[in-house]
Amino acid sequence: IASCTKAFTAMSLALLVDEGKFDWDKPVRAYLPTFRLHDPVTSERINGRDLLCHRSGLPRHDMMWAATNFTRQELFDRLCYLELSRDFRAAFQYNNNLYMVAGVLAGKIAGLGWEELVRQRIFEPLGMQRSNFSTAVTQQDDNFATPYQYRNEQLKQITFFETDGINDPVGPCGNIVSSVEELAKWLLIHLNGGRLGDSQFVSQANLQQMHSPHIFIDDPVARERFGQEFTSYGLGWEMLSHKGELLIQHSGAIDGFASLVSFLPRHNGGVVVLSNSDANYNPIPAILSYEVYDRLAGLKPTDWNGLLQPLYDSGVAAQNAGKEQSGALRKTDAPPSHPIAAYLGEYEHVAYGLLRVQ
Secondary structure (H helix, E strand, C coil): CCCHHHHHHHHHHHHHHHCCCCCCCCEEEEECCEEEEHHHHHHHHHHHEEEEEECCCCCCCCCCHCCCCCCCHHHHHHHCCCCCCCCCCCCCCCHHHHHHHHHHHHHHHHHCHHHHHHHHHHHHHHCCCEEEEHHHHHHCCCCHHHHEECCCCEEEECCCCCCCCCCCHHHHHHCEEEEEHHHHHHHHHHHHCCCCEEEEEECCHHHHHCCCCECCCHHHHHHHHHHHHHHEEECCCCCECCCEEEEEEEEEEECCCCEEEEEEEEHHEEEEEECCHHHHHHCCHHHHHHHHHHHCCCCCCCCCCHHHHHHHHHCCCCCCCHHHHHHHHCCCCCCCCHHHHCEEEEEEECCCCCEECC
């Protein structure tokens, strides 16, 4: 479910707040003294809310985990070498690496590690027996989806994004594997005011913290094309307006899979759409979810396919145009600017590590 995992990481911290072991507003370094970002002021002040709502000032830097073999600890230790691109708390900047920090934080406080904390405190009480953190484990199940990718006007099966389910670099930002049936159980907690059966699974106060806007997201496409007047981010969830109704959702995208988990709190209904085709050309999760909400809430119908399809088509057209332009500019008979030997060797960036040309 990729980034739909983030709400589970937020919930793991919310449960620790309920136990009095964690404070949303206490600096991260009070719990993890070795945590450092490039800016010393941000390092001292950043708290759990900041990690979970993407307002640190640090841009994505996803290649630090997607294109390296760093361990979670190595990634954690290298964050201090990445310069901020915005002031602290000044803007929304989606960041997977700091969700890794949030998972390390939760695991450290609980004394379990993030994966085991989520397994014991969320999966087991909710009866999410098949949900796990590993694509390797998933492929041992007798019923699992295989990943597909749409490229060059063809849909082809691809290999899984490999995760071992134990200590993947950014597991807390996107490693959970689940099913529609089990995610429906997860949504019921959010729709039932944090209650699980006759008991309070998480306090209403901390559930509300997760569901409340913490920073504004400037999304002109959503505003102008889809009429979503505001978009914001809470703790592991995105809040937006859907024809005057509050919609809480989070999408997920990883190699060959796209997901959308969402709910309309005032209408006590939620939708889970999991799709085994990559998100770059796959509007199905949004089309299905929004169509259901229009009917559930008795709203004026919208041709969501008609609105979304041109957006995805334009992306493919831009991609094709780029290929044509680069092909036209390429001089196939031009020699290298320098002898090949001049390029060979190791190039090191203090955060990203070694790039070897051979």
